[in-house]
Amino acid sequence: MSLQLSSPSMQRVLVVGSTGQLGTALCHLLGEKALPAARRQLSPEIIPLDLELLAATPSAAAELVAQYQPTAILCAAGATDVERCEADQSWAAAANHLGPLALANAAKDVPFVFLSTDYVFDGHDGPYAEDAPAVPLSVYGRTKLEGEQAILAAHPNSLVLRTTTVYGPDPQGKNFLYTLRRVLTAGNTMRVPTDQLATPTYNEDLAKATLQLLAQRATGIVHVAGPDFLSRYDFSLLACEILKLPTENLQALTTPELKQNAARPLRGGLKIEKLLSMLGENPMRSAAEGIRSWSRIEQA
Ligand SMILES: NC(=O)c1ccc[n+]([C@@H]2O[C@H](COP(=O)([O-])OP(=O)(O)OC[C@H]3O[C@@H](n4cnc5c(N)ncnc54)[C@H](OP(=O)(O)O)[C@@H]3O)[C@@H](O)[C@H]2O)c1
Numbered sequence: 242m243s244l245q246l247s248s249p250s251m252q253r254v255l256v257v258g259s260t261g262q263l264g265t266a267l268c269h270l271l272g273e274k275a276l277p278a279a280r281r282q283l284s285p286e287i288i289p290l291d292l293e294l295l296a297a298t299p300s301a302a303a304e305l306v307a308q309y310q311p312t313a314i315l316c317a318a319g320a321t322d323v324e325r326c327e328a329d330q331s332w333a334a335a336a337n338h339l340g341p342l343a344l345a346n347a348a349k350d351v352p353f354v355f356l357s358t359d360y361v362f363d364g365h366d367g368p369y370a371e372d373a374p375a376v377p378l379s380v381y382g383r384t385k386l387e388g389e390q391a392i393l394a395a396h397p398n399s400l401v402l403r404t405t406t407v408y409g410p411d412p413q414g415k416n417f418l419y420t421l422r423r424v425l426t427a428g429n430t431m432r433v434p435t436d437q438l439a440t441p442t443y444n445e446d447l448a449k450a451t452l453q454l455l456a457q458r459a460t461g462i463v464h465v466a467g468p469d470f471l472s473r474y475d476f477s478l479l480a481c482e483i484l485k486l487p488t489e490n491l492q493a494l495t496t497p498e499l500k501q502n503a504a505r506p507l508r509g510g511l512k513i514e515k516l517l518s519m520l521g522e523n524p525m526r527s528a529a530e531g532i533r534s535w536s537r538i539e540q541a
Pocket residue numbers: 257258259260261262263264279280281290291292293316317318319320321336356357358359403404405406407408415
């Protein structure tokens with residue numbers, strides 16, 4: 242897939258959440274055109290940007306936009322710890338709704354992309370198309386949906402990208418593949434649900450599709466996800482096979498047995514027909530291809 246990095250909106254792209262897995266992939270693709278921004282200033286070129294502060298003081302968002310004059314904003318940050326969101330609802334509201342909204346309000350003349358989730362759905366009959374009714378089950382899902390609706394209403398050129406079960410290279414080593422490898426290699430038990438289904442998404446494909454849609458000046462809601470619909474347990478088995486990890490300590494459980502605080506959509510996942518018709522090609526690799534790509538990068 243070709244990336245049109247020369248388009249006017251691509252000249253100074255503020256990547257909010259540049260320390261996250263998607264933010265890292267976006268900055269990598271954008272190169273010098275990225276203005277990396279993050280809550281923690283892990284390196285000097287990172288612009289300090291805390292969505293909780295922007296939620297509390299929206300004028301700070303206007304000051305930041307005036308100072309850096311981005312030609313587009315990609316909000317890849319968020320309160321992504323679904324369990325913590327149940328207990329820390331002010332963090333969830335600030336990072337998933339009010340902080341991104343403050344930024345969107347401060348930058349109405351440039352494209353604004355907001356990352357959202359299949360957790361806006363109840364999981365009764367996924368994978369979901371863009372026009373399916375949203376019925377979130379958790380604080381994470383509800384605050385993301387509130388963010389979507391507020392930003393679409395406030396910003397004339399906003400694009401909401403819903404994704405799910407994102408994995409791939411991650412400098413922080415936080416996503417599911419890293420946990421699976423770490424736990425099983427250490428000989429510990431990895432508890433995995435058999436009844437939570439989704440469409441796992443390779444983070445580099447998500448980043449490329451995001452920039453392609455930005456270059457097209459796409460607006461509205463678009464689903465960006467992988468092509469395979471499978472359970473977390475089947476994804477784990479596939480990863481174990483490809484990565485040659487031992488499976489004796491992979492424990493198959495149902496969601497009630499896991500006793501998670503946040504309710505999960507069981508049949509989640511996202512349909513991507515709209516994405517494919519907009520891009521004219523399929524940039525999203527299969528779960529097996531994604532796990533193999535990750536493995537190659539980890540071994541390099
Ligand atoms: N990962 C998934 O499976 C998944 C699924 C569906 C949707 N999404 C959405 O896709 C986007 C990218 O996800 P990801 O997997 O790349 O997330 P990630 O790796 O967990 O990174 C999240 C980023 O958000 C930042 N952040 C958290 N609180 C913040 C705050 N108050 N102010 C500024 N930044 C803050 C984090 O910074 P710190 O590192 O400093 O905390 C980090 O850079 C998110 O909006 C997420 O909700 C992800």
